[in-house]
Amino acid sequence: xxxxxxxxxxxxxxxxxxxxxxxxxxxxxxxxxxxxxxxxxxxxxxxxxxxxxxxxxxxxxxxxxxxxxxxxxxxxxxxxxxxxxxxxxxxxxxxxxxxxxxxxxxxxxxxxxxxxxxxxxxxxxxxxxxxxxxxxxxxxxxxxxxxxxxxxxxxxxxxxxxxxxxxxxxxxxxxxxxxxxxxxxxxxxxxxxxxxxxxxxxxxxxxxxxxxxxxxxxxxxxxxxxxxxxxxxxxxxxxxxxxxxxxxxxxxxxxxxxxxxxxxxxxxxxxxxxxxxxxxxxxxxxxxxxxxxxxxxxxxxxxxxxxxxxxxxxxxxxxxxxxxx
Numbered sequence: 001x002x003x004x005x006x007x008x009x010x011x012x013x014x015x016x017x018x019x020x021x022x023x024x025x026x027x028x029x030x031x032x033x034x035x036x037x038x039x040x041x042x043x044x045x046x047x048x049x050x051x052x053x054x055x056x057x058x059x060x061x062x063x064x065x066x067x068x069x070x071x072x073x074x075x076x077x078x079x080x081x082x083x084x085x086x087x088x089x090x091x092x093x094x095x096x097x098x099x100x101x102x103x104x105x106x107x108x109x110x111x112x113x114x115x116x117x118x119x120x121x122x123x124x125x126x127x128x129x130x131x132x133x134x135x136x137x138x139x140x141x142x143x144x145x146x147x148x149x150x151x152x153x154x155x156x157x158x159x160x161x162x163x164x165x166x167x168x169x170x171x172x173x174x175x176x177x178x179x180x181x182x183x184x185x186x187x188x189x190x191x192x193x194x195x196x197x198x199x200x201x202x203x204x205x206x207x208x209x210x211x212x213x214x215x216x217x218x219x220x221x222x223x224x225x226x227x228x229x230x231x232x233x234x235x236x237x238x239x240x241x242x243x244x245x246x247x248x249x250x251x252x253x254x255x256x257x258x259x260x261x262x263x264x265x266x267x268x269x270x271x272x273x274x275x276x277x278x279x280x281x282x283x284x285x286x287x288x289x290x291x292x293x294x295x296x297x298x299x300x301x302x303x304x305x306x307x308x309x310x311x312x313x314x315x316x317x318x319x320x321x322x323x324x325x
Contacts, residue, residue: 003045011039061091062296063111063137065104065121067185068213069096072239072268073285074122077142080289081120088297090117099184099213101126108135118296124184138299142292144186145309152299154291154310158187161281161314162194162235163201165263168279168316169233170202172324174261177204178231180221180241182213191237191265207231211241218244226252233322236264242271242278262321265314276320284312 009016012035022028022036039045064081066074082092093116095107101124108131111119118138129149132139145153169177179195182188188210196206207229211221218241222234226248236242242264246256254260256276267282291310299305 003043005045007043008036008039008045011043012036060089061093061114061116062293063093063095063107063114063116063119063121065095065097065107065111065119067097067099067122067124069094070240071213073143073266073283076285077289080286081293082289084290084293088293097124099124105131108132111135111137118300120292120296122185125186125189138296140292140296140299142288146186150307152295152308152310154288154295154312155187156281156283157311157313158190159194161265161316162191163198164314164316165235165279165281166195166198166202168318169235169261169263169322170204172233172261172322174233174322175204176207176229176231177233177235178207178209178225179235179237180209180211180218180225180245181237182241183210184213188213188237195235213238213240215240215244219248222248231260233261233263236262239264239266239268239271242266242268242280246274246278256321257323258325261323261325267317271317272319276323279319279322280317281314282317283314287312 005016005019009019012019014032014036018028018032019036022033062085064078066078068074069078078094085092093111093114095110097104097107104124104127112135116137118140119135120140120142122143123132123141123146129146132151139151141151141153143155145155166177177199179192181192192208192210196208199206209221209225211217222245234245236245242262245262249256249260256262263279265281265283267280271278271280291312295308295310
């Protein structure tokens with residue numbers, strides 16, 4: 001037989017309304033809270049989350065919409081957000097857009113229908129602020145910002161990271177530096193602009209290409225880029241592109257770093273296992289997740305706060321793929 005809130009109230013010696021307040025973190029004394037919690041354990045009562053959601057017009061869940069869960073950056077980010085949500089007593093509803101604006105729009109509707117308490121997401125470049133506002137819930141953008149909007153954002157210092165990669169490659173003797181950048185995100189476009197600005201500062205020409213941010217698309221774009229003119233260094237804007245570049249070099253017997261230096265973003269688990277190891281910008285992914293969840297909880301508690309933009313620093317990890325030649 002199912003256990004009801006009345007059974008919990010009877011076991012705790014309080015009213016059903018007091019049990020509801022205690023379970024909903026309402027105003028009750030420490031002694032009453034202890035008795036209610038003991039009664040819940042003794043009776044095996046499980047609150048009806050759907051009913052609580054209807055009464056409060058929100059759930060104890062947060063939405064997380066990422067671009068591509070196959071990208072290890074977003075895999076790690078999802079875990080970091082889930083850990084932070086669990087610590088806050090909340091669940092995570094995860095969706096993957098594959099950088100598809102139509103799929104993104106569908107999942108935004110889903111988040112509104114599910115009455116999530118708030119939303120953390122990595123938007124495509126095509127998402128409008130108005131469409132995001134229609135979700136009707138607090139929103140925190142992570143990894144990608146939307147300029148001139150009222151949404152909180154947690155982003156990497158791409159200007160500093162891009163400049164560090166270029167400066168390192170120039171210091172290692174490279175002068176024909178090319179790059180491949182993701183075409184569907186503000187982050188990819190920002191990294192491209194910052195790399196080109198750093199190259200201009202050194203008096204070097206900017207050679208870059210754009211690609212859908214997937215392994216296969218990156219591999220094809222890199223093959224075309226190397227056919228046009230062989231650079232002596234490549235900067236890759238995400239970990240999938242770094243893997244694609246490494247595979248292409250193996251296929252074409254291009255020696256790293258003697259013929260081509262490789263450097264990119266995201267310190268994946270394999271980047272120091274290959275020989276030579278890959279020079280990368282290590283992103284503080286766990287900090288991304290913690291900061292995003294903290295910002296969302298703060299926004300849920302105080303919707304009228306001024307928008308916050310948190311900029312996190314990456315770390316240049318130098319390995320053999322960019323050794324001087």
